Amino acid sequence: MSKHKLFLLRHGEGAWNKENRFCSWVDQKLSENGVKEAQECGRLLKEQGCKFDLVFTSILSRSVQTAWLVLEAMGQEWVPVAKSWRLNERHYGSLIGLNRAEMALQHGEEKVKLWRRSFDMTPPPIDESHPYFLEIYSDHRYTTCDVPRERLPRAESLKEVLDRLLPLWNGTIAPEIRNGRTVLISAHGNSCRALLKHLEDISDEDIVNLTLPTGIPVLVELDENLKPVKPRQLLGDQARIQAAIKKVEDQGKAKASS
Numbered sequence: 001m002s003k004h005k006l007f008l009l010r011h012g013e014g015a016w017n018k019e020n021r022f023c024s025w026v027d028q029k030l031s032e033n034g035v036k037e038a039q040e041c042g043r044l045l046k047e048q049g050c051k052f053d054l055v056f057t058s059i060l061s062r063s064v065q066t067a068w069l070v071l072e073a074m075g076q077e078w079v080p081v082a083k084s085w086r087l088n089e090r091h092y093g094s095l096i097g098l099n100r101a102e103m104a105l106q107h108g109e110e111k112v113k114l115w116r117r118s119f120d121m122t123p124p125p126i127d128e129s130h131p132y133f134l135e136i137y138s139d140h141r142y143t144t145c146d147v148p149r150e151r152l153p154r155a156e157s158l159k160e161v162l163d164r165l166l167p168l169w170n171g172t173i174a175p176e177i178r179n180g181r182t183v184l185i186s187a188h189g190n191s192c193r194a195l196l197k198h199l200e201d202i203s204d205e206d207i208v209n210l211t212l213p214t215g216i217p218v219l220v221e222l223d224e225n226l227k228p229v230k231p232r233q234l235l236g237d238q239a240r241i242q243a244a245i246k247k248v249e250d251q252g253k254a255k256a257s258s
């Protein structure tokens, strides 16, 4: 029987989602459309009668901004929001800033799909010569993490995302849920995929087929052991959701930029 409701959310569309560039640890704000998506998500959750006790976000603006907009649209601005780098998007290493469609043209669509969706492939690491290295690693936010800056990742597979996310899940989020709190996690495509893999025990092969669209809340109903009691539900208009998933998948199709 369902005992707990957990809501996962990939933030609304960010500026680089729109430009089809790997954004990852670069701190981009929501696009105009992303703001609308987050507000719409809040309205939908309000209509469904959701009441949150606690919200978790990454330390990237697009996930924080999404949480604010959702809570505002729900009239639940007072709900405490906790932030952790452990919910950050997967670190895409040297791919950060590159255009997916151009990468597919250069390296092939299969390779790009492996980089984006496989469980254990780590992209090439970022180094000091990368145009976004300094912007990321000199950012004050990364002095506030529970690991020293030199030990923060330089690239991550989905497996490595799960490894850094689990201490937060096991040590902080899961105990809150067990205590009866209704939690919203406003995070990223791959940090949400990693958590879903863990909760639903999705195999390394099957996780390749899970893609999450922006701004669509995912409801996971859990039993007292935090095991899902039914398939996850992506809330909202199902035809629109399927079209949005396809759009994210198609970002990895080969195309020269115009």
Ligand SMILES: O=C(O)[C@@H](COP(=O)(O)O)OP(=O)(O)O
Pocket: 010, 011, 014, 016, 017, 021, 022, 023, 024, 025, 089, 090, 092, 116, 187, 188, 189, 190, 248
């Ligand atoms: O880093 C990015 O650009 C996307 C994910 O990219 P894909 O894994 O879909 O290529 O993350 P998000 O928009 O959820 O923060």
